[in-house]
Amino acid sequence: MxxxxxxxxxxxxxxxxxxxxxxxxxxxxxxxxxxxxxxxxxxxxxxxxxxxxxxxxxxxxxxxxxxxxxxxxxxxxxxxxxxxxxxxxxxxxxxxxxxxxxxxxxxxxxxxxxxxxxxxxxxxxxxxxxxxxxxxxxxxxxxxxxxxxxxxxxxxxxxxxxxxxxxxxxxxxxxxxxxxxxxxxxxxxxxxxxxxxxxxxxxxxxxxxxxxxxxxxxxxxxxxxxxxxxxxxxxxxxxxxxxxxxxxxxxxxxxxxxxxxxxxxxxxxxxxxxxxxxxxxxxxxxxxRPHEAANDGEEPDAPVASAPALAGSPAPASAHFPASDMARFRSIVDGTLGKVRSGDQAGAKSQISDLETAWDTDESTLRPMNEAAWHHLDSQIDSALHAVRANNPDTSVEIQSLTALSNSLR
Structure with missing residues (x-):
């Protein structure tokens, strides 16, 4: 120059x-x-x-x-x-x-x-x-x-x-x-x-x-x-x-x-x-300090709710929310579950992020329909996120969390 x-x-x-x-x-x-x-x-x-x-x-x-x-x-x-x-x-x-x-x-x-x-x-x-x-x-x-x-x-x-x-x-x-x-x-x-x-x-x-x-x-x-x-x-x-x-x-x-x-x-x-x-x-x-990991990146190990806590709500989610929305969420959950069972942990982490974003996007529409039911599902989704995104994921815990969530979304 x-x-x-x-x-x-x-x-x-x-x-x-x-x-x-x-x-x-x-x-x-x-x-x-x-x-x-x-x-x-x-x-x-x-x-x-x-x-x-x-x-x-x-x-x-x-x-x-x-x-x-x-x-x-x-x-x-x-x-x-x-x-x-x-x-x-x-x-x-x-x-x-x-x-x-x-x-x-x-x-x-x-x-x-x-x-x-x-x-x-x-x-x-x-x-x-x-x-x-x-x-x-x-x-x-x-x-x-x-x-x-x-x-x-x-x-x-x-x-x-x-x-x-x-x-x-x-x-x-x-x-x-x-x-x-x-x-x-x-x-x-x-x-x-x-x-x-x-x-x-x-x-x-x-x-x-x-x-x-x-x-x-x-x-x-x-x-x-x-x-x-x-x-x-x-x-x-x-x-x-x-x-x-x-x-x-x-x-x-x-x-x-x-x-x-x-x-x-x-x-x-x-x-x-x-x-x-x-x-x-x-x-x-x-x-x-004790804390729950943020959802933006990969999360450290966090306690996952036990099986009783993950039990379905008294009525299926489709009774409280549009069945088409619940079917869309369940499709993502089932896809994530399939990747976990096949050993594709990276793919499971990527797909569970789709669920997180879709759920957050629809919060303003779904939450007013039934506050209690929304919080119940929100808690189950958080548990599934923690299980899949853990630094050292336990496959059995992942399967348990995702299966319970899939059942709740019916």
Whole structure:
């Protein structure tokens, strides 16, 4: 690359950048869940669809000569969805522990950064003015979404926090990073740390809004949450397109990007390390306390209700709820039961997630029909989820839970 002035392919990092990044993360995950779970497309087909869409959108982005807000943020949304799906495939379909996938994505991101820096001598977002740098940038963004998904799910698994409580951790860490940056921490390091953390923040925020109140959420629902966040994204992108307030017209490769103070950066690197140690201590403390694992990721062993507790309600579920809905839920349960009996634990985990999403989606319709019957089935579904998602699942317990649930859904 020469020292001539070139056009930038990415936006200026302003408050709008962070707002829309979080919005994209939230609506991206909700949209993926809607296609995967609500429409019943399935995890692998959904991932293939979005991989194809990603190829088209990135080709469009790479063909442009300058930053175009709509195309850039469309690429971010699709990358958010795709990165999340890749992590979900490892966790739900292949049964890879979240600790392992988190470590693998962290190593992969480190390798990308290392190769990027050796080749280009900078990792700054302000230097994305050549094709190689742009390719490194988008690869890093994809991995940060996958890593952020794994970190967020692993945190929920360790702590059992509700969606509302879980929002506080990434918010606090981003605030710590912002303070460090203001005090003189390395700007590039601060940017990428915050960028990774916006993924669990956006996802947890979406879960908090969409999840039923019985699960610690606000009960808004995925459809309304996705619609509101999508509208906010479109409004923000429209504003940025008109105002051009985040456009970096040019970049001069001859001069330094920022004024640095190496001594202060070393001190504040220690500050970041202390924050990391405190975070690990908080997670260890929360993980040691009795709790039920969150439903977002793979769950640790949890007690499963005994056979008497799983007995059917006095009347069949179809007496309280539409028979067609119960037949749909029972089909998922029976499919999961079949996979457990055949030894396909990864497939069982993936399919039981379809039941969880379908049940949560229909809560607003079914629950008012018969509150007591709904809670009875909800308890049985939770027991089945715990049994199938346990770190060391007991096949007999899984079969018992799923069989009892299938009988209750008749």
């Amino acid at each position: 020469t020292g001539r002035t070139l056009l930038s392919k990415v936006p200026e990092v302003t408050v709008w950048f962070w707002v829309i990044k979080i919005l994209c993360t939230t609506v991206g995950e909700s949209f993926a869940d809607w296609i995967n779970m609500t429409l019943g497309v399935g995890l692998i087909p959904t991932a293939l669809i979005f991989t194809a869409v990603l190829a088209v959108v990135l080709a469009w982005q790479l063909s442009l000569r300058r930053y175009v807000p709509f195309v850039y943020w469309l690429a971010v949304v699709v990358l958010s969805v795709t990165g999340t799906l890749y992590t979900d495939i490892l966790t739900d379909h292949l049964g890879v522990p979240l600790a392992l996938s988190t470590s693998a994505f962290a190593v992969a991101l480190g390798v990308v950064f290392a190769v990027w820096y050796v080749r280009e001598r900078t990792l700054s977002i302000h230097s994305i003015v050549t094709r190689p740098r742009e390719l490194f940038y988008w690869l890093a963004v994809l991995i940060t979404f996958a890593l952020g998904t794994a970190v967020g799910d692993w945190t929920l698994q360790l702590t059992g926090w509700s969606p509302g409580i879980s929002v506080l951790l990434p918010v606090s860490l981003i605030a710590v990073i912002a303070v460090g940056w203001r005090l003189g921490a390395n700007a590039v390091l601060s940017f990428w740390l915050a960028y990774i953390l916006t993924r669990p923040l956006g996802a947890n925020l979406g879960d908090w809004l969409a999840s039923p109140q019985s699960q610690g959420g606000l009960g808004v629902g995925t459809a309304i949450t996705s619609a509101v966040f999508l509208a906010a994204i479109l409004a923000t992108v429209g504003y940025l397109t008109v105002s051009r307030s985040d456009v970096v017209e040019s970049f001069n490769d001859r001069g330094p990007l920022v004024t640095t103070n190496p001594g202060r950066e070393r001190i504040l690197l220690g500050y970041f390390l202390v924050a990391a140690v405190v975070t690990v201590a908080v997670l260890a403390w929360a993980g040691a």
